[in-house]
Amino acid sequence: MTQQQLNGVELPDQNGFFGQYGGQFIPPHLKKAMDDINIAYENIRKKPEFQQELQELFTDYVGRPSPLFYAKRLSEQLGGAKIYFKREDLNHTGAHKINHCLGEALLAKYMGKTKVIAETGAGQHGVALATACALVGIPCEIHMGQVDIEKEHPNVVKMKILGAKLVAVTRGTATLKDAVDSAFEEYLKDPEQYIYAIGSVVGPHPFPKMVRDFQAIIGQEIKQQAQMHFAKLPDYVVACVGGGSNAIGAFSAFLADDQVQLVGVEPAGKGLDTDQHAATLSLGKPGQIHGMACYVLEDELGQPLPVHSIASGLDYPGVGPQHSYLKDIGRVQYQSVTDKECLDAFMTLSRVEGIIPALESSHAVAWVIREAGAMDATTNIVVNLSGRGDKDADYVAKKLGL
Template identity: 85%
Template sequence: MTEHHLNGVALPNEQGFFGEYGGQFIPPHLKKAMDDINVAYEEIRQQPEFQQELQDLFTYYVGRPSPLFHARRLSEQLSGAQIYLKREDLNHTGAHKINHCLGEALLAKYMGKTKVIAETGAGQHGVALATACALVGIPCEIHMGQVDIEKEHPNVVKMKILGATLISVTRGTATLKDAVDSAFEEYLKDPENYIYAIGSVVGPHPFPKMVRDFQAIIGKEIKQQAQTQFKQLPDYIVACVGGGSNAMGAFTEFLADDQVKLIGVEPAGHGLQTTQHSATLTLGKPGQIHGMACYVLEDEKGQPLPVHSIASGLDYPGVGPQHSYLKDIGRVQYETATDQECLDAFMTLSRVEGIIPALESSHAVAWAIREAGKLPKNVNIVVNVSGRGDKDADYVAEKLGL
């Protein structure tokens, strides 16, 4: 794993800042715990044995590299740019989340932790972490909003089968933000022996850096596969953004390649003119949440707003600090897709290519469907299909009356 710089600037710096975003806005006793994690991570990432173990797990356990698939029928139907799908949905556990969960579980084992605690929205991080913890033999406790538990039943059952303790969170909106709050409180009871395995490129330093590094395998593979399959770098790379881990995974390898346009797609929910969305980078402003500085959707009192997305994994009023920085410097363009566009994309990809995407990933697919027809046929768009839609199938069927 390499150090990350852009235009000569370290990302992050030693204090964990990406420009003015990131850092550690946490109580002193928790700062020590985070610094210990950072030291352990910097030690372990330099070890050839760790790198080899992780690489072997990626190859023989996760099934990497995930394919880059040319969606020919969809591209023909839109009669514009060529759409390629990075198939993270084919990973073991069904999403990109397994990439960093294996890294976090191995780190927990290396540090001698007795319990791994995490939050989950759509349940993909929860399933991936429960899987990784079963693999390394560490107890796992997952906090999940009651609303998401009811919506994501298949993932709830999987977590229980894998041996995780599932904590239902009923406070507030009973969704992702509240699950994060609940998990943090449990972690604070014994940060010496517990580790909080954050599920995205969010939270206090070193988590935005660490999760990004584990996810960067996605972009590395895209770069190699693009050269093999269409003999050049992609013109566009598109990924959905909630906290932003799958997008940072896809974008990191290309940040210095200015000719590659990077597009992050946020949830516009019922519309940006309503209060029912999670478009943090589009409509939020710089603030603090969950121990980091980033763009936040806040009320006039500076409290995080209740947010909405049809995709539980994007339902978050903050966003990764590196995304906040990349927005400010203009390296990534952040767009939105509504719930309706997302549903339409979900059904279109299912029926035209036989691939059922997660509702989260469907936001990125929606952008590609919307824009491909405006672009020439020799333009290549790579969409990161960050997860599969099995978990959403019952919900969508009910919503559409299938």
């Protein structure tokens, strides 16, 4: 884990900024707690014993490296580019989230914290953190919107089995943004003893940096595996973007490789011409939310808008500050797909390749289905399949009348 640079610029700088985005927009008494976490993280990440323990857990517990799979039938059906899937869905707990949750749980243990608090949308972060906390022996409390609890029942059950305390959030839209608010309020009760293990590359510094660093293994593995599969770098690396942790994990190894096109896919929901979407980078503007500066979907009073996505893990009105910076400098192309395109991609991948993807990941799959056919046959696309769709199967079946 090394400090990331792009064009000679440290990302983030010493104050946690990626250009104008990031930072710590928090009460003064909370700044010390965030700075303590940053100091502890910078200390622990340089320790060989920490790196060794984390690497052993990645290998023997998570099952890394996750495979890079050539989707031959899908590629042939679409024509054009060759499509590869980075199978983060095969990780222990079923998604990329376990990568940073293990790091955060080990950090909490190192700092002597008495409770780990977190939010979750689709439940993948909640399950992964509950798993990691069970492994290291630290109490875990997960805040989840009531809408998402009803939608993601399998993950709710898993969190309870793993010993986490689940807090149902009924305020506001009862989805991810409200779960973040609720978890943050609980954390503020005792920031000295508690740690808030943020579930994406969002929030005040150092979390966007920390979560990115733990997720960077995805892109590092893709880089090595691409050489084995097709003896060059990918032409495209594609990932869904809500907060943006799986995407920044996949993109980070390629930021300096200008020949690799990076595509982040946001939820257009029921359409960008409606108010039922969560396409923050497509239609938002610079603002502040949850202790950071980033692109935000907000009303004329500067308050975050209610947002919508069929994927619970993507319905967030903000986005990671590094993604905001990468949009501004043009290094990443941010696109969007609708709920309908997402559902179609979910079913297509399931029936053509026998892989049931998470609805979040299905956004990235949908973009590839839409675009790959027009590309040259020598083009190689790597899609980060960030999670599996077990959690979504009942919801999709009901939605489609299966």
